[in-house]
Amino acid sequence: MLELREVSVRYPDGFEAVRGVNLSVESGTTVALLGASGSGKSSLLRGIAGLEALRGQVLIDGADMTAVPTHRRGVGMVFQDGQLFPNRSVGGNIAYGIEKGRSRAEVEAEVERWLELVELSGYTKRAVTTLSGGQAQRVALARSLAARPRVLLLDEPLSALDTRLREDLAVFLRRVLQKAGTTAVYVTHNDAEAATVADRVVRMDSGRLVAAG
Template identity: 60%
Template sequence: MVSTRGLEIRDLVVTYPGGPTAVDGVTLDVPTGEVLALLGPSGCGKSSLLRAVAGLEPVAAGALRWDGADVSDLPVHRRGFGLMFQDGQLFPHRDVTGNIAYGLASLTRADRERRVAELLELVGLTGYGTRAVTTLSGGEQQRVALARSLAPRPRLLLLDEPLSSLDRSLREHLAGELRDIVHAAGTTAIYVTHDHDEAFTVASRIAVMSGGRILQADTPERLWHAPASEQVARFLGYGPVVDAVAAGPGVRTPLGVVELPVVADGAVRLALGPRALVPDADGTRLPVCGWRVRRGERELDVTLPDGQSAVLRVPGSPDAAVADTVTVGLAPDQVAVVPGEAR
């Protein structure tokens, strides 16, 4: 019977001499077959956690287990984990085949060739085997790096900001491809990123980190619609957060009543998503204090009744006149109740 326990992280602590605690008591499970994204700003501890799992950083306290067996003291090469970094770290003196086959020395020549051919097809580089890696584009080099990481069939693949060195359009394109490749390979993976879109595209579950701790670990859908705290909500792109009052299915806000999933009656905090404000002739009139055009949409800066700033996105010509005020309502699927009493 194949175990599904996968990786178990228990109360893990990573420290650096003379510095702050990089990983502060993290407990996390990554079941077999799952792709988990560690999402957080620079310096939050996500790469330190990944490196500790890989065996590249010493663990000050806690335990790392794979399928129940402790791997905390195993050297890197005995953990059976694959690594992929943001710069790919390809060997410039080897061609594509030579790079992918680097970790396959224990196989016969025929088996190596067969495995390399499988991986070239998997990453969409069939026919590239004899190409020098220095002649490849950035995206192609990252595909070769991914194929090399997958070649030995690692039981866990660790990816540290693998697309961060690429431009945004290519990064967005490759994120979807990388997700499909990892899922097709059936590999358990941890994906470190500071990019929200990458995390939501690639992962089946996302763990938000801050200050060396996990703030929330959940599916992308639940993470977005039910952030565990105002801090998580704001990091994901919600904001502002306003006081409201829940009464049955309706939540009374400074911008009118909005129907939301059942919450306990009483004072609540309501986080507004990037598209929470919508034009509504019967809504609340707000002053416009600025505007810009972005990706074909006009963005109006408005002031809420409580004095906070927010953005209303509306289609429109860049040359159209902007009124001094606008009436708005709330889109129910773009707001979330966050824990904490109204202030």
């Protein structure tokens, strides 16, 4: 479970991007943060991940993570461009972060499991530079899920794709997140996409939560 208590994010220039947000995300569910550009969605996500300083509290499974470094929070992120490692294969990207302390056979089996979940079986040795935009985002999702994060944060992961592909992948994302049992926060400016992917939709405007569904 993710819980935010009076979370605010203020930048060095004094601009307050997020203002006193209170939000709970039940374990295994997805909440969409919906709003226009500049509404504070991405700043809130970065605050949850520990990439921006904040006031208030971020609790994950009851533990206060506010002062915990990003790499120890148990939080995964998927960005708009996927941010795959171009020098690693598809399998190498997914294996990143799960290789330590495991045998090669264990890692390969885990990679295949996640590739199957995102419907890319057989792509292990493919160069990521040969993937389509939709395929690259599926690899990015598998890489994040393979690390078994307690909370997964997705920042406009489909916004760079064309409308038809975005609609198809929204349905796909919903299915994968449910199968994985992941607690997730999904940022988007698209109403239909938010309704498709998430169990609950929360609207942001000027750094505040203004409506919840």
